[in-house]
Amino acid sequence: MSVNPIRVTVWNENLHERTQAVVQAVYPDGIHEALATPLRAAGFTVRTATQDQPEHGLTEDVLAETDVLLWWGHRLHHQVDDAVVDRVQARVWAGMGLIPLHSSHFSKIFNRLMGTTCNLKHRVAGERERIWTIARGHPIAEGLPEYFDLKPEEMYGEPFDIPAPDELVFVSWFQGGEVFRSGCCYTRGLGRIFYFRPGHETYPTYHDANVQRVIANAVHWAAPRDVAPLRFGRSAPLETLD
Amino acid sequence: MSVNPIRVTVWNENLHERTQAVVQAVYPDGIHEALATPLRAAGFTVRTATQDQPEHGLTEDVLAETDVLLWWGHRLHHQVDDAVVDRVQARVWAGMGLIPLHSSHFSKIFNRLMGTTCNLKHRVAGERERIWTIARGHPIAEGLPEYFDLKPEEMYGEPFDIPAPDELVFVSWFQGGEVFRSGCCYTRGLGRIFYFRPGHETYPTYHDANVQRVIANAVHWAAPRDVAPLRFGRSAPLETLD
Amino acid sequence: MSVNPIRVTVWNENLHERTQAVVQAVYPDGIHEALATPLRAAGFTVRTATQDQPEHGLTEDVLAETDVLLWWGHRLHHQVDDAVVDRVQARVWAGMGLIPLHSSHFSKIFNRLMGTTCNLKHRVAGERERIWTIARGHPIAEGLPEYFDLKPEEMYGEPFDIPAPDELVFVSWFQGGEVFRSGCCYTRGLGRIFYFRPGHETYPTYHDANVQRVIANAVHWAAPRDVAPLRFGRSAPLETLD
Amino acid sequence: MSVNPIRVTVWNENLHERTQAVVQAVYPDGIHEALATPLRAAGFTVRTATQDQPEHGLTEDVLAETDVLLWWGHRLHHQVDDAVVDRVQARVWAGMGLIPLHSSHFSKIFNRLMGTTCNLKHRVAGERERIWTIARGHPIAEGLPEYFDLKPEEMYGEPFDIPAPDELVFVSWFQGGEVFRSGCCYTRGLGRIFYFRPGHETYPTYHDANVQRVIANAVHWAAPRDVAPLRFGRSAPLETLD
Numbered sequence: 016m017s018v019n020p021i022r023v024t025v026w027n028e029n030l031h032e033r034t035q036a037v038v039q040a041v042y043p044d045g046i047h048e049a050l051a052t053p054l055r056a057a058g059f060t061v062r063t064a065t066q067d068q069p070e071h072g073l074t075e076d077v078l079a080e081t082d083v084l085l086w087w088g089h090r091l092h093h094q095v096d097d098a099v100v101d102r103v104q105a106r107v108w109a110g111m112g113l114i115p116l117h118s119s120h121f122s123k124i125f126n127r128l129m130g131t132t133c134n135l136k137h138r139v140a141g142e143r144e145r146i147w148t149i150a151r152g153h154p155i156a157e158g159l160p161e162y163f164d165l166k167p168e169e170m171y172g173e174p175f176d177i178p179a180p181d182e183l184v185f186v187s188w189f190q191g192g193e194v195f196r197s198g199c200c201y202t203r204g205l206g207r208i209f210y211f212r213p214g215h216e217t218y219p220t221y222h223d224a225n226v227q228r229v230i231a232n233a234v235h236w237a238a239p240r241d242v243a244p245l246r247f248g249r250s251a252p253l254e255t256l257d
Numbered sequence: 258m259s260v261n262p263i264r265v266t267v268w269n270e271n272l273h274e275r276t277q278a279v280v281q282a283v284y285p286d287g288i289h290e291a292l293a294t295p296l297r298a299a300g301f302t303v304r305t306a307t308q309d310q311p312e313h314g315l316t317e318d319v320l321a322e323t324d325v326l327l328w329w330g331h332r333l334h335h336q337v338d339d340a341v342v343d344r345v346q347a348r349v350w351a352g353m354g355l356i357p358l359h360s361s362h363f364s365k366i367f368n369r370l371m372g373t374t375c376n377l378k379h380r381v382a383g384e385r386e387r388i389w390t391i392a393r394g395h396p397i398a399e400g401l402p403e404y405f406d407l408k409p410e411e412m413y414g415e416p417f418d419i420p421a422p423d424e425l426v427f428v429s430w431f432q433g434g435e436v437f438r439s440g441c442c443y444t445r446g447l448g449r450i451f452y453f454r455p456g457h458e459t460y461p462t463y464h465d466a467n468v469q470r471v472i473a474n475a476v477h478w479a480a481p482r483d484v485a486p487l488r489f490g491r492s493a494p495l496e497t498l499d
Numbered sequence: 500m501s502v503n504p505i506r507v508t509v510w511n512e513n514l515h516e517r518t519q520a521v522v523q524a525v526y527p528d529g530i531h532e533a534l535a536t537p538l539r540a541a542g543f544t545v546r547t548a549t550q551d552q553p554e555h556g557l558t559e560d561v562l563a564e565t566d567v568l569l570w571w572g573h574r575l576h577h578q579v580d581d582a583v584v585d586r587v588q589a590r591v592w593a594g595m596g597l598i599p600l601h602s603s604h605f606s607k608i609f610n611r612l613m614g615t616t617c618n619l620k621h622r623v624a625g626e627r628e629r630i631w632t633i634a635r636g637h638p639i640a641e642g643l644p645e646y647f648d649l650k651p652e653e654m655y656g657e658p659f660d661i662p663a664p665d666e667l668v669f670v671s672w673f674q675g676g677e678v679f680r681s682g683c684c685y686t687r688g689l690g691r692i693f694y695f696r697p698g699h700e701t702y703p704t705y706h707d708a709n710v711q712r713v714i715a716n717a718v719h720w721a722a723p724r725d726v727a728p729l730r731f732g733r734s735a736p737l738e739t740l741d
Numbered sequence: 742m743s744v745n746p747i748r749v750t751v752w753n754e755n756l757h758e759r760t761q762a763v764v765q766a767v768y769p770d771g772i773h774e775a776l777a778t779p780l781r782a783a784g785f786t787v788r789t790a791t792q793d794q795p796e797h798g799l800t801e802d803v804l805a806e807t808d809v810l811l812w813w814g815h816r817l818h819h820q821v822d823d824a825v826v827d828r829v830q831a832r833v834w835a836g837m838g839l840i841p842l843h844s845s846h847f848s849k850i851f852n853r854l855m856g857t858t859c860n861l862k863h864r865v866a867g868e869r870e871r872i873w874t875i876a877r878g879h880p881i882a883e884g885l886p887e888y889f890d891l892k893p894e895e896m897y898g899e900p901f902d903i904p905a906p907d908e909l910v911f912v913s914w915f916q917g918g919e920v921f922r923s924g925c926c927y928t929r930g931l932g933r934i935f936y937f938r939p940g941h942e943t944y945p946t947y948h949d950a951n952v953q954r955v956i957a958n959a960v961h962w963a964a965p966r967d968v969a970p971l972r973f974g975r976s977a978p979l980e981t982l983d
Contacts, residue, residue, distance in 0.1 A: 108858060108902070110394065130854040131929050132834060134973040142979055147657045147678050152352065152447040157482040161658060170979075173631045174645060174971045176834075176930055179666070181424070181905055186657070186670060186678045191979045194631050194672045203857050204902055205394040240399040245900045247860040253868055253896075253917045350616060350660075370614040373687050374592060376731040384737055389899045389920050403900060412737075415873045415912070416729045416887060418592075418688055421665055424905070428912060428920045433737045436873050436914045445615050446660055487658045489618040495626050495654075495675040594878065636836065636931040641966040665908070689878040724883040 020060040021238045024081040025050045026073065028088040029065035031216045038216045046087050046214075046221060050116075053227040059234060066091055071099050078102060083112035083234045086119045089216065100124050108204030109244065112237025114230065117214030120175075125210065128203045135175045135195070139215065141167030142190035146197055146213070146225075150184045155198065155209060155232045163225040169215035171195045177210070185229075187212060198229070200236075205245070207237040262302045263480045266323040267293045268315065270330040271307035273458045280458045288329050288456075288463060292358075295469040301476060308333055313341050320344060325354035325476045328361045331458065342366050350446030351486065354479025356472065359456030362417075367452065370445045377417045377437070381457065383409030384432040388439055388455070388467075392426045397440065397451065397474045405467040411457035413437045419452075427471075429454060440471070442478075447487070449479040504544045505722045508565040509534045510557065512572040513549035515700045522700045530571050530698075530705060534600075537711040543718060550575055555583050562586060567596035567718045570603045573700065584608050592688030593728065596721025598714065601698030604659075609694065612687045619659045619679070623699065625651030626674040630681055630697070630709075634668045639682065639693060639716045647709040653699035655679045661694075669713075671696060682713070684720075689729070691721040746786040747964045750807040751777045752799065754814040755791035757942045764942045772813050772940075772947060776842075779953040785960060792817055797825050804828060809838035809960045812845045815942065826850050834930030835970065838963025840956065843940030846901075851936065854929045861901045861921070865941065867893030868916035872923055872939070872951075876910045881924065881935060881958045889951040895941035897921045903936075911955075913938060924955070926962075931971070933963040 027047035031038040042049050047063040054061045064072025066088070078084075084103065088095070100123045107113050107128065115125040120133045143166040148156045172193030178201070185198030197212035211229060213220045220226055269289035273280040284291050289305040296303045306314025308330070320326075326345065330337070342365045349355050349370065357367040362375045385408040390398045414435030420443070427440030439454035453471060455462045462468055511531035515522040526533050531547040538545045548556025550572070562568075568587065572579070584607045591597050591612065599609040604617045627650040632640045656677030662685070669682030681696035695713060697704045704710055753773035757764040768775050773789040780787045790798025792814070804810075810829065814821070826849045833839050833854065841851040846859045869892040874882045898919030904927070911924030923938035937955060939946045946952055 127853075128856040130856045132973075134971070136973060136976040138976045138979065140979040145676050145678075149657055149680070150444070150663070151484050151487060151658060152444050152449060152482060154482060157484065160485070161488060170976065172976055173633055173670070174635060174973070176971060176973070178904065178927065178929060179634070179907055183663070183667070186680075188672055188676060188678045191977070192629050192672060192982045193976065194629075194670045194678050196633070196670075201904065202392070202394050203904060207394060240394060240396060242393050242399065243402070245393060245860070245902060246403060247858075247862060247900070247902070250862040250864045250896065250898055250919065251917070253864065253866040256918045369611075372612040372614045374731075376729070378731060378734040380734045380737065382737040387918050387920075391899055391922070392905070393900060412734065414734055415875055416731070416877060418729060418731070420662065420685065420687060421876070421908070423663055425909070428899070428922075430914055430918055430920045433735070434740045434871050434914060435734065436871075436912045436920050438875070438912075443662065445662060487618070487660060489616075489620060489658070489660070492620040492622045492654065492656055492677065493675070495622065495624040498676045634928070635968050635971060636928050636933060636966060638966060641968065644969070645972060686876070686878050691878060724878060724880060726877050726883065727886070729877060730887060 020058060021234055022080055022082045023054055023059045023061045023085065023234055024077060025061060025063045025085045026087065027063065027065050028091050029067060030090055041217060041219050046216065049221040050085055050230065054231060054234065057231045066095065071095060073099050073103060075102065078106045078111070081111060082238045083114065086113065086115045086122055086124065087117065087214065088122045089118040092122050095123050100127065104128065107206035107208070110205035110239035110242060112234070112239065113206060113208045114233050114237060115210050117212060120210065128201070128208060129177055131178060132176045136172035136193065138170040138191060140170065140191065142170055144168040144170070144213065145188040147186050147188065148184065149186050150182060153182060153184050154236045155184050155229060157232050158228055159225060165213055165220055165223060167218050168213060168220060169218070171212055205239065205242055209233040209237055262300060263476060264302045264322055264324045265296055265327065265476055266319060267303060267305045267327045268329065269305065269307050270333050271309060272332055283459060283461050288458065291463040292327055292472065296473060296476065299473045308337065313337060315341050315345060317344065320348045320353070323353060324480045325356065328355065328357045328364055328366065329359065329456065330364045331360040334364050337365050342369065346370065349448035349450070352447035352481035352484060354476070354481065355448060355450045356475050356479060357452050359454060362452065370443070370450060371419055373420060374418045378414035378435065380412040380433060382412065382433065384412055386410040386412070386455065387430040389428050389430065390426065391428050392424060395424060395426050396478045397426050397471060399474050400470055401467060407455055407462055407465060409460050410455060410462060411460070413454055447481065447484055451475040451479055504542060505718055506564055506566045507538055507543045507545045507569065507718055508561060509545060509547045509569045510571065511547065511549050512575050513551060514574055525701060525703050530700065533705040534569055534571070534714065538715060538718065541715045550579065555579060557583050557587060559586065562590045562595070565595055566722045567598065570597065570599045570606055570608065571601065571698065572606045573602040576606050579607050584611065588612065591690035591692070594689035594723035594726060596690060596718070596723065597692045598717050598721060599694050601696060604694065612685070612692060613661055615662060616660045620656035620677065622654040622675060624654065624675065626654055628652040628697065629672040631670050631672065632668065633670050634666060637666060637668050638720045639668050639713060641716050642712055643709060649697055649704055649707060651702050652697060652704060653702070655696055689723065689726055693717040693721055746784060747960055748806055748808045749780055749785045749787045749811065749960055750803060751787060751789045751811045752813065753789065753791050754817050755793060756816055767943060767945050772942065775947040776811055776813070776956065780957060780960065783957045792821065797821060799825050799829060801828065804832045804837070807837060808965055809840065809963045812839065812841045812848055812850065813843065813940065814848045815844040818848050821849050826853065830854065833932035833934070836931035836965035836968060838960070838965065839932060839934045840959050840963060841936050843938060846936065854927070854934060855903055857904060858902045862898035862919065864896040864917060866896065866917065868896055870894040870939065871914040873912050873914065874910065875912050876908060879908060879910050880962045881910050881955060883958050884954055885951060891939055891946055891949060893944050894939060894946060895944070897938055931965065931968055935959040935963055
């Protein structure tokens with residue numbers, strides 16, 4: 016219900032785009048720009064940040080001006096500074112939305128917020144993924160068809176070691192015989208989290224209109240509400256019930 | 258994310274207001290008008306309907322133009338025509354939001370959608386109710402304090418025989434020793450349902466600013482999304498996977 | 500934690516077995532006996548009941564001695580007497596477990612307890628179903644592999660118009676491109692409900708050891724606890740808080 | 742469904758009992774023995790471990806022989822060795838049950854598994870706590886009354902910064918006007934977690950028969966199932982669907 020544009024920061028590991036020709040061909044400006052462009056077109060205020068920047072581009076100032084943070088990481092999760100992860104986690108608890116994408120299932124921030132290993136099965140074989148909308152009435156499913164296909168995509172399969180999602184929006188079918196909970200909603204503190212599966216770096220997933228629609232919907236859904244900080248600690252004395 | 262104003266229909270049994278002076282004094286224009294007025298002020302397009310009208314005021318035309326339906330009933334649940342309940346249920350399944358209030362826990366439409374008795378404990382003793390916000394990050398809690406009090410209110414106490422809510426937004430504390438799940442979210446078909454407890458007819462509950470804020474938030478939350486109807490039945494032949 | 504054997508009643512429409520040679524070949528003693536035999540072997544006390552019996556075999560006495568009721572129906576849902584459905588529903592609310600199987604997604608009792616249409620997609624093409632265990636730590640998944648296959652099976656596909664399950668234990672993959680929430684847990688009143696998808700009448704599904712294990716586990720999970728009836732209605736006066 | 746007795750380890754910080762006369766008077770053998778004694782009487786195989794022991798008493802060997810771990814900590818959470826917390830977390834993921842009690846809401850292990858601050862309101866004023874059973878059909882509620890009182894108890898109040906529980910079994914009412922989600926179920930990996938609120942060290946909470954019944958029920962519920970370890974990582978090649 017906010018009037019001002021939602022402020023999005025797209026964070027990217029930004030490794031494969033600089034080191035692999037195949038990835039550069041698909042995402043010449045980086046995955047972060049591929050994600051940012053359609054969000055800008057949808058009217059959001061969008062900036063990007065990458066792991067190679069000082070403080071990974073996620074300074075206190077940047078986070079203070081971020082309503083929703085997209086996260087794409089893969090090979091360098093272990094090199095993300097714990098102090099930055101602390102900072103992001105504190106912001107999620109205070110209400111910032113977080114959208115971990117694809118291989119970010121193994122990001123420090125997602126693992127910490129879930130409390131599980133977030134491990135899964137995987138296979139890179141250029142196969143078909145068919146994403147079924149399970150919760151059609153959910154805001155993140157708005158305007159989506161009952162299913163849409165991505166081909167080629169990397170397979171992620173169950174078991175996916177996550178807490179049972181508060182809301183399960185999408186389930187993927189894979190050509191090779193697997194299923195996967197591909198769109199999962201959580202709340203941690205005041206912050207809303209939406210994990211979305213698609214996005215292998217060598218495939219043009221983030222150019223897909225349906226994928227872009229899901230991510231835009233998720234930004235709306237995850238944007239913080241007008242909420243005062245939670246108050247904890249010593250409470251009023253017993254006799255003060257008015 | 259709809260641009261046009263959300264269209265709300267406030268439905269009321271409209272019995273006590275016409276037969277009990279104490280209720281007339283609190284709600285001179287009926288509970289439906291007390292509910293409609295702040296919703297109009299909040300920018301919604303609001304009409305009212307009452308049980309004594311033909312088809313209870315809920316014709317096909319009225320329902321076709323209703324995004325969210327508020328429901329207040331108490332003594333005459335059994336006199337609500339099953340054909341009208343069928344019609345409302347079909348509309349909820351197709352995406353219309355439904356907000357049953359207070360004694361509507363025993364309405365035919367709520368009971369059908371829940372599949373349980375929806376029975377509970379109760380006491381009219383003018384006591385204090387303290388409503389705690391449990392899910393502060395939820396859209397229905399936006400702008401609400403950590404708790405607010407209503408005094409006097411009727412007590413509703415656990416056990417409340419409902420399915421475990423998809424999201425539990427509010428829990429009430431009562432002076433006499435009871436607790437109650439006072440704000441409960443459900444989805445049935447494409448429709449979103451929010452049961453909200455407060456509202457005894459002899460008390461000025463619906464004039465309370467916090468109560469009005471909750472209901473306005475719930476209307477936003479329950480408004481239907483842009484979703485094509487669900488497709489069921491015989492599916493494509495096996496060989497047609499493209 | 501009960502010491503005495505759990506008392507199971509297996510209920511069957513019992514139509515196809517008497518009218519279709521292909522079904523008779525697969526289930527010569529009826530689907531009810533195919534379900535009852537492995538449950539007896541597992542140590543449960545099992546009786547059967549069929550739709551063609553007086554009161555559909557579900558008299559007050561039979562239900563009073565039933566801890567968990569299995570339900571298999573398909574073509575004659577509409578001929579099940581509403582008075583018997585009332586009786587079963589009351590027993591579920593009081594704690595009896597209910598396990599609707601396969602085409603019983605359209606049974607009156609399941610529809611009433613869910614509050615939705617329970618509609619879905621379907622296709623009879625003898626295709627492969629691969630059932631993935633999503634909730635490996637759940638009692639109903641005990642001893643099951645990470646997945647098991649049934650071939651041939653009927654396809655059931657999303658959208659499956661049910662309330663989001665309290666616990667989602669199994670998700671099916673189908674050869675033709677569909678997924679389905681195949682093992683869904685609910686509680687209604689004191690009763691526990693487990694919907695389990697497999698079981699087309701022309702296929703030998705209920706002779707499968709994994710299917711039998713799931714059903715036996717579900718009986719354990721759904722068996723009623725030692726619980727006093729819920730007390731509703733007028734509560735103690737305000738001043739009686741001791 | 743295990744035949745052998747469930748093996749319980751009761752872990753205690755064991756500080757207050759040795760340093761405060763008032764606590765020693767209530768729990769002369771330590772909170773761990775107060776918890777262990779009724780569990781032994783209920784037929785479980787029980788050992789204890791305390792923070793002051795080498796490796797806090799939680800060696801690999803001890804954990805390997807533990808089906809369910811009870812945890813009571815308060816002042817010395819920060820002194821619990823991270824390596825031991827790693828070990829416990831790995832065991833929970835592999836299926837060990839965990840029952841954090843009272844002030845263990847701030848234990849490292851619970852915070853890690855939740856991904857939130859687990860902060861709350863509190864007040865030590867010897868007031869009445871009335872614990873309402875919300876989920877009467879749940880195994881942890883078996884044999885419990887609709888509510889039971891503890892007086893005196895410490896108040897814990899909302900907001901309680903936890904993920905929405907998978908199952909909410911108990912909600913507490915406090916004399917001073919607060920409510921609290923007192924019995925919360927989670928699954929992380931294959932392990933089941935039940936947080937239970939009561940238990941301030943200066944009050945005789947763990948001598949209460951209802952509290953003891955809840956904890957014994959929770960041990961049954963949290964005990965690991967017969968489950969093979971989850972398999973992750975590289976999956977079968979695409980062409981191997983048999």
